[in-house]
Amino acid sequence: MPRKFSFPLIIGLLILATGPAYFPGFTIYLLTYGMIMSIAALALNLLLGYTGLMSFGHGMFIGAGAYTVALMMKYAGVHSFEILIPLSILTSAGLAAFVGCFCTRQIEIYFAMLTLAFGELLFVLCSKFYGFTGGTDGIRVKMPTLFGYVFKGAVDFYYFIFFLFLLCALAIWVVCNSPFGKAIQAVRDNSQRVGYLGLRVMKYRLIAFIISGAFTGLAGVLVVSLTGHAVPEMFQVFTSISIVFMVILGGHLSFLGPVIGAIVFVFLQSWLKPLFFWQFFLGVSIILLVIFLPGGVLGGVSIWVRKALAKISS
């Protein structure tokens, strides 16, 4: 595995691996949440950074994953991760295939609007069919078991998430660096040329959307297991924009940017939420970020360097 093990990456992984030994309980909770959202952010960046598609409806996959768990628990008595995870991935992928068929045939701006709209549609449907879905109250969810193992505290769940996080990050990394990964980057950079090579652009966008949706659905399963409550708001635009913000915050031009962004965002949100008007601060943060640091935490420097180089040589 020719992976570039850079120094900060190793340090970061070490900190995550040994965290429970010295971090307080709430930090562990936040790190767990952060790693789960990292999976969603990486999945979104596969679409945004690598394929060049802006989805403002990714909340719908979090919701799909979460509600698959909730509904299976409530109506089918299924309580185990080993069934819930693959099942949720399937439902999310299916949803992505369905929604993607409409959205990927559009140009990028329509794509953003339509994914947003589909997310809202699911939110409305989820709220309206309250007999089935519990409506705006949502459904309470107990922590699922893993091959019979019952999670006892925060720490063992933390390591389970850590393991899944590593697995998903690796999987997404491989996809990003596979021939398919190059293909979607080609689509992002010059979709016209891709057509002239003889490839159907829509096919690649759709597949990327499905993969992205599937991983986000997995994140949905994990989120609902952590928070214990599936709510319709998961489908909503706020969730979707949060994920986009995480990606931009960390830097959409690098592979690990979204991970940083997700973890930072989770902590940021936990500090801001108790403040009475935290939406205001969130809005301001978004605007400041876009204006002053568009490449995010990781991208900031490299984007200036590249632009400077381009200016010199053109």
Place this chain on the structure above:
Amino acid sequence: MLELIINILLNGIFYAGILFLMSAGLQIIFGVLRIVNFAHAGAYILGIYFTYAILKVLPPEYSFLLWIAPLLAAAFVGLLGLAFERGLLKLIYHRDPVFQILVTAGVVYIVDDLIRFTWGGYSIGVGPLTSATLNIGGVVYPLYNLLIILITLAVAILLQILFRKTDIGRVIRATAHDEEMTKAMGVNVSMVKALTFLFGSAIAGLAGALMLPVTGGWPGVGNEYLILGFVVIALAGLGSVNGALIAALIIGMVNSIGIQFFPELELAMVFIIMAVILTVKPSGLFGAVPRR
């Protein structure tokens, strides 16, 4: 049976009217600035709350001036929009659409919380300008709603006149069509953009102002109409105001029919129609593929 049809028609046209007001602004803003303006939800909600504030402040002796409130509120919203465009939006014109959407969405969060701060998080409401009703073919329909329909129609006609007959309208259309060319011809494109944003926001503010007595207001009320506005402009094709009128009518009627017969699925029905039409004609009913 006739009453049912009239009911559906009236509700449909009414709904279409508000959707048109929302989407017309989005269309002209997109046409000239090439930005999908999420902040439009903010314009809508400010229209509601400004009207509320004006109505609350207006002394009873001047209650004959009540009808000015929506117009005044719309004007304020327009001015705020202008400030936003000059101050913030201008900075991100040449940026990636992702960033533009994020900034305009961020504004909505800010506006929502500012409203929460000023007026509290509860919903507000006022009575309509007139509680009179009209009997149309057996259906008792609020006069106020009819007034809204008339106003929307007036706006649609005014827009037509503006774009076809006036110089400003021509300049706006030229800028939307080819910004570089228009700039080369000596037009102050920057000012055109500012005016367009002012105007578009004002129309959205008007929509909110008119709807205040009908739905009331609460933080976040603009989101549903924004989403529907997007559906309308996607259906119409980006940039086409006339298309927005037709698309708004289609969606308004579908929604109205849906509410009557499949109340659970009304929004879903809108989506189904949109999905069908977009599958057949991906760039919308009247859309040419825009430059981006």
Place this chain on the structure above:
Amino acid sequence: MGEKGPGQDIIVKGSGLAKHFGEVHAVDEVDLQIFQGEILAIVGSNGAGKTTLLKMISGGHSIDRGNLIFQDLDVSRLGLIQRARMGIIYSFQIPALFENLSALDCVRMALFTREHKTVMFFPTIEKFPLVRKEAEEILNMFQIPKNFPACLLPHGQRKLLDVAMAFALKPRLLLLDEPTSGVSTKEKGQVMDTIMPIIRQTNTTTAIVEHDMEIVTRYSDRVIVMDQGRVLAQGTPQEVLSNPKVGEVLLWR
């Protein structure tokens, strides 16, 4: 078909090709043939319809009238994606590159496409040493540095990269749209000296739109001269140049 031209097969036969944009007849009743392995130049003054004709072959422009036969198949109604799959590969006048990808990756992308490997999710591209080797060879042939992102390459190399990507697909018919446009006069020769020997060596059938008659004379087997959408003359460069009508058109406008 399988008609033999001067000792060669005809692989492209266009009859009565026409395209108009509103009132303008960009291409007007054009018949053309392209023989296997030859280099055919399409010349004419600006607006003569050269690029339009080339795009009608590539699929970039639809054919309003007439038909186009490629290797015994009528491709007139086929879209550009299908034509590319059949081996009709177009190289752009304004280079259409994958800007954020390195030159190596641009060529690799073309190679993966040729090998039908673009929907492979694993392994990573570094596990394809043969693809890498071939990409590096192609880049060497075209003298393009492999590690620069496409957006940072100087103009001449961007033009070469565009051709290299088309070439990597092992086209049955290579369409070059003004490969030296925008390149300084000094460099034009270099660019063509790089591209043409590669084409000759691999016997790639090529149609090239070009302005510069010197280049055309040096490198092409046959020439079609277009004027106002019609074919004015065709033949070997010598034949065409000695045609007085051609001299008028090319010198005056």
